[in-house]
Amino acid sequence: MAVCVAVIAKENYPLYIRSVPTENELKFHYTVHTSLDVVDEKISAMGKALVDQRELYLGLLYPTEDYKVYGYVTNSKVKFVMVVDSSNTALRDNEIRSMFRKLHNSYTDIMCNPFYNPGDRIHSRAFDNMVNSMMMQVC
Amino acid sequence: MEGLTLSEAEQRYYCDLFAYCDTESTKKVASNGRVLELFRAAQLPNDVVMQIMELCGATRLGYFGRSQFYIALKLVAVAQSGLPLRVESLNTVKDLPLPRFVVSKNEQESRHTALYSSDADNPASYSGVIPPPPGRIQVKKGSVSHDAVQQRTSTDQQESTSPVVSPQQSPPTSPHTWRKHSRHPSGGNNERPLAGPGPFWAPFSEAQPGSSTSSDPIWSGHSPPPHQENWVSFADTPPTSALLAMHPASVQDQTTVRTVASATTTNEIRRQSSSYDDPWKITDEQRQYYVNQFKTIQPDLNGFIPGSAAKEFFTKSKLPILELSHIWELSDFDKDGALTLDEFCAAFHLVVARKNGYDLPEKLPESLMPKLIDLEDSTEVGEQTGEVGYSSSPAEAPPSKSPSMPSLNQTWPELNQSSEQWETFSERSSSSQTLTQFDSNIAPADPDTAIVHPVPIRMTPSKIHMQEMELKRTGSDHTNPTSPLLVKPPDLPEENKMSSSVKYTPGNTVTDGYSSSDSYTSDPEQIGSSVTRQRSHSGTSPDNTAPPPPPPRPHPSHSRSSSLDMNRSFSVTPGQQQAGVVAYPPAVPPRPQPSQGAGPHVHRPVDAEGLIAHTSTSPQQIPEQPNFADFSQFEVFAASAVNKEEEDEIETHSEVLQVEKPSDSASSLRVAKADGRVEEKSSANVPSSAGKGTTPLAPPPKPIRRRLKSEDELRPEAEEHTQKTGVIAAVLASQPSIPRSVGKDKKAIQASIRRNKETNTVLARLNSELQQQLKDVLEERISLEVQLEQLRPFSHL
Numbered sequence: 001m002a003v004c005v006a007v008i009a010k011e012n013y014p015l016y017i018r019s020v021p022t023e024n025e026l027k028f029h030y031t032v033h034t035s036l037d038v039v040d041e042k043i044s045a046m047g048k049a050l051v052d053q054r055e056l057y058l059g060l061l062y063p064t065e066d067y068k069v070y071g072y073v074t075n076s077k078v079k080f081v082m083v084v085d086s087s088n089t090a091l092r093d094n095e096i097r098s099m100f101r102k103l104h105n106s107y108t109d110i111m112c113n114p115f116y117n118p119g120d121r122i123h124s125r126a127f128d129n130m131v132n133s134m135m136m137q138v139c
Numbered sequence: 140m141e142g143l144t145l146s147e148a149e150q151r152y153y154c155d156l157f158a159y160c161d162t163e164s165t166k167k168v169a170s171n172g173r174v175l176e177l178f179r180a181a182q183l184p185n186d187v188v189m190q191i192m193e194l195c196g197a198t199r200l201g202y203f204g205r206s207q208f209y210i211a212l213k214l215v216a217v218a219q220s221g222l223p224l225r226v227e228s229l230n231t232v233k234d235l236p237l238p239r240f241v242v243s244k245n246e247q248e249s250r251h252t253a254l255y256s257s258d259a260d261n262p263a264s265y266s267g268v269i270p271p272p273p274g275r276i277q278v279k280k281g282s283v284s285h286d287a288v289q290q291r292t293s294t295d296q297q298e299s300t301s302p303v304v305s306p307q308q309s310p311p312t313s314p315h316t317w318r319k320h321s322r323h324p325s326g327g328n329n330e331r332p333l334a335g336p337g338p339f340w341a342p343f344s345e346a347q348p349g350s351s352t353s354s355d356p357i358w359s360g361h362s363p364p365p366h367q368e369n370w371v372s373f374a375d376t377p378p379t380s381a382l383l384a385m386h387p388a389s390v391q392d393q394t395t396v397r398t399v400a401s402a403t404t405t406n407e408i409r410r411q412s413s414s415y416d417d418p419w420k421i422t423d424e425q426r427q428y429y430v431n432q433f434k435t436i437q438p439d440l441n442g443f444i445p446g447s448a449a450k451e452f453f454t455k456s457k458l459p460i461l462e463l464s465h466i467w468e469l470s471d472f473d474k475d476g477a478l479t480l481d482e483f484c485a486a487f488h489l490v491v492a493r494k495n496g497y498d499l500p501e502k503l504p505e506s507l508m509p510k511l512i513d514l515e516d517s518t519e520v521g522e523q524t525g526e527v528g529y530s531s532s533p534a535e536a537p538p539s540k541s542p543s544m545p546s547l548n549q550t551w552p553e554l555n556q557s558s559e560q561w562e563t564f565s566e567r568s569s570s571s572q573t574l575t576q577f578d579s580n581i582a583p584a585d586p587d588t589a590i591v592h593p594v595p596i597r598m599t600p601s602k603i604h605m606q607e608m609e610l611k612r613t614g615s616d617h618t619n620p621t622s623p624l625l626v627k628p629p630d631l632p633e634e635n636k637m638s639s640s641v642k643y644t645p646g647n648t649v650t651d652g653y654s655s656s657d658s659y660t661s662d663p664e665q666i667g668s669s670v671t672r673q674r675s676h677s678g679t680s681p682d683n684t685a686p687p688p689p690p691p692r693p694h695p696s697h698s699r700s701s702s703l704d705m706n707r708s709f710s711v712t713p714g715q716q717q718a719g720v721v722a723y724p725p726a727v728p729p730r731p732q733p734s735q736g737a738g739p740h741v742h743r744p745v746d747a748e749g750l751i752a753h754t755s756t757s758p759q760q761i762p763e764q765p766n767f768a769d770f771s772q773f774e775v776f777a778a779s780a781v782n783k784e785e786e787d788e789i790e791t792h793s794e795v796l797q798v799e800k801p802s803d804s805a806s807s808l809r810v811a812k813a814d815g816r817v818e819e820k821s822s823a824n825v826p827s828s829a830g831k832g833t834t835p836l837a838p839p840p841k842p843i844r845r846r847l848k849s850e851d852e853l854r855p856e857a858e859e860h861t862q863k864t865g866v867i868a869a870v871l872a873s874q875p876s877i878p879r880s881v882g883k884d885k886k887a888i889q890a891s892i893r894r895n896k897e898t899n900t901v902l903a904r905l906n907s908e909l910q911q912q913l914k915d916v917l918e919e920r921i922s923l924e925v926q927l928e929q930l931r932p933f934s935h936l
Contacts, residue, residue: 108474109468109474110468111476112446112471112474112475112476113446113464113467113468113471113476114445114446114447114449114450114467114476115450115453115463115464115467123461123464124464124465124468125465125468125501126468
């Protein structure tokens with residue numbers, strides 16, 4: 001379960017960011033922001049013309065003692081960043097991938113909406129629901 | 140009565156009252172008891188109450204739905220105001236104080252009354268017919284026997300046609316006026332950003348911004364054009380439409396009710412009211428309207444509207460982009476960025492609802508889900524929270540949807556992924572398919588052939604295997620039909636490219652061997668030897684390249700294997716007899732049966748006579764099958780004393796036999812004969828080919844053959860061979876003709892298993908005996924050596 005999910009636009013501004021614990025949200029924002037550097041680094045490292053599914057998933061960007069940050073980039077350079085709690089039973093890589101896949105699909109659905117202008121903040125309820133399902137259940 | 144317009148205060152009040160009466164918390168029906176009690180509290184004469192009840196439609200319906208209840212309340216207010224009770228009065232009367240109920244509600248009422256009174260400035264409140272689209276509930280209720288209703292109906296029809304008019308077109312008079320009407324009411328809509336709440340089209344037709352102002356007088360005046368009369372009447376009952384607003388959501392929203400669309404929606408609502416408690420249902424008129432609108436954008440009803448066009452269209456509704464976006468999310472079922480007819484109708488419907496003050500559901504209501512039939516009952520109540528519908532029927536994609544639209548909605552993404560996996564799956568499966576066809580290289584003569592005995596391909600005797608397989612293939616075919624394998628061989632041998640002479644026989648023998656798969660395969664060694672011999676067959680190059688046949692393979696269930704073993708055994712036996720051509724001691728029992736028998740025979744010094752004798756037997760068998768014919772040749776060869784030819788033939792034969800081995804055992808007898816022949820051959824080979832493992836195809840042929848042959852061989856050989864071998868032979872001989880398992884693989888296999896086991900035991904015994912003998916001999920030797928040593932006086936100093 002993710003602690004924080006963020007969708008970053010190509011120009012590196014956030015389209016959507018949501019954290020579970022309402023407190024320390026700023027910390028997560030900061031974390032996501034710093035992770036962008038790592039994402040860019042990984043993107044440039046790939047340097048391949050062809051980007052396949054595997055490469056979309058960047059994997060663990062960097063871990064801290066409290067949480068781990070995973071990254072995923074789409075073909076249009078829209079980045080998904082997910083912060084998961086380290087204390088959480090280590091999520092398998094596949095699970096992370098599936099979460100990113102869901103994110104990607106939801107994002108695609110949003111794109112299909114003609115009323116959505118790419119670059120706008122994401123206000124879709126469906127997207128929110130999907131992200132909620134992925135977020136940790138805060139009791 | 141449909142168009143019940145309620146002021147905000149009224150709405151709240153009515154909602155509270157309804158909640159009060161909704162003892163069962165159904166949110167749909169107010170318990171009659173409570174309602175009556177309430178009415179009594181209104182301190183109205185009974186007949187008035189009855190009239191009210193009749194007017195609101197409860198009498199007709201038998202219960203108090205929300206709309207009925209609201210209407211009733213309104214009528215109570217009307218009555219309490221001293222106005223005549225008429226449906227028309229519902230909406231026409233303005234500033235109607237809230238109904239007062241003496242009972243406990245009084246305070247509440249008074250409060251509300253005050254509230255509402257203060258709200259009197261809501262001119263549009265009463266007048267707007269804002270048939271909340273989904274809320275049709277009331278509509279129907281309202282439909283109490285009113286001419287207005289009838290008129291309305293007709294009006295609806297009119298309206299339905301008019302609404303159909305594309306927004307761009309100026310709607311026909313009725314709708315026009317209507318629009319104005321509705322526009323007017325919508326004026327009271329605070330939140331309605333719509334320029335003219337008016338009829339739904341209004342939002343779309345940007346050309347009517349200003350009509351709202353005029354709507355009021357018209358509205359109130361009820362002096363619409365003739366067309367409008369119906370509308371008027373319709374409008375007269377705005378309260379009903381207002382009832383629609385009763386949906387709590389609308390109350391919350393407050394944007395409401397007065398929405399323009401009310402006009403159309405009212406009609407729709409009316410229609411809808413037919414479906415009680417289905418606020419999201421699309422009435423026929425509505426549907427028709429939507430369809431017409433759809434046509435304006437996309438003439439092909441089976442096609443779909445691209446997102447951009449839809450965006451423009453719905454933007455005209457003046458709804459906030461956010462809400463439009465949400466509506467899109469709800470209605471675009473398959474998330475393809477385009478709207479089919481059903482999706483479009485759903486979206487349109489949602490827009491109408493929204494404009495009427497209904498909150499957008501979180502999920503697409505079932506009734507709006509794309510499907511063939513619009514009229515479907517949905518469980519939707521006044522709640523705005525959409526029914527699950529959305530996710531409930533992902534696969535409901537109506538056929539009407541354009542073919543390009545997948546019928547999946549949310550599940551689609553997952554399916555896409557899963558489809559990826561499925562794709563790989565299929566690939567895998569397909570590959571696995573190919574894998575299982577390990578003997579594909581062998582031309583399956585018949586499907587049966589391939590089926591009967593899955594002869595495992597052995598690595599070592601490749602060629603032989605091939606032959607075997609082929610033989611088996613063809614043989615199995617024969618075997619199954621109860622025809623001795625011997626029959627099929629003919630092809631196989633040829634396929635095996637065996638040396639000419641051998642062709643037939645080997646094939647036959649082999650097939651026989653296969654058919655008599657019962658005798659599983661004798662010994663791998665034999666087979667191996669035979670393999671080697673067969674190898675030579677291929678090029679008639681008697682290269683004893685065949686390594687010592689592997690240990691006997693216990694493949695009871697595999698005729699092929701058994702036959703292989705048999706082949707090997709056959710091949711081995713003669714070779715082994717040659718002392719080492721095949722490493723197997725004579726003990727190596729010819730596998731499953733006769734082949735086993737052949738083994739010992741093989742070990743024994745093959746004597747041509749034996750061969751001849753055997754071959755003589757073969758001829759008997761020959762006539763049975765073409766294979767046997769080969770055997771006859773075998774005999775010839777055998778008769779011609781062990782010679783190269785024999786060897787070759789034997790090789791080929793053995794090969795054939797081996798090939799046949801894999802084939803199903805058709806006739807044990809045949810097999811036996813074949814075995815006999817093979818043994819002959821092998822015996823012939825043994826002597827002839829000292830080092831050649833070219834056993835006559837003894838092994839391959841069905842175990843039966845072997846057996847027979849072994850028997851034959853045994854007989855003559857018994858004399859010559861050692862006791863052991865004799866024992867073996869006896870044992871083998873004791874294995875009489877294997878009962879033909881005609882076409883019965885199982886039986887054959889089982890029989891061959893038994894035979895194999897028997898031969899195993901026999902061979903084991905033999906082995907032990909031989910071991911004993913060896914020991915004895917060694918002892919003797921040692922003793923002799925000692926003696927020699929002693930006797931040799933100082934031989935080596």
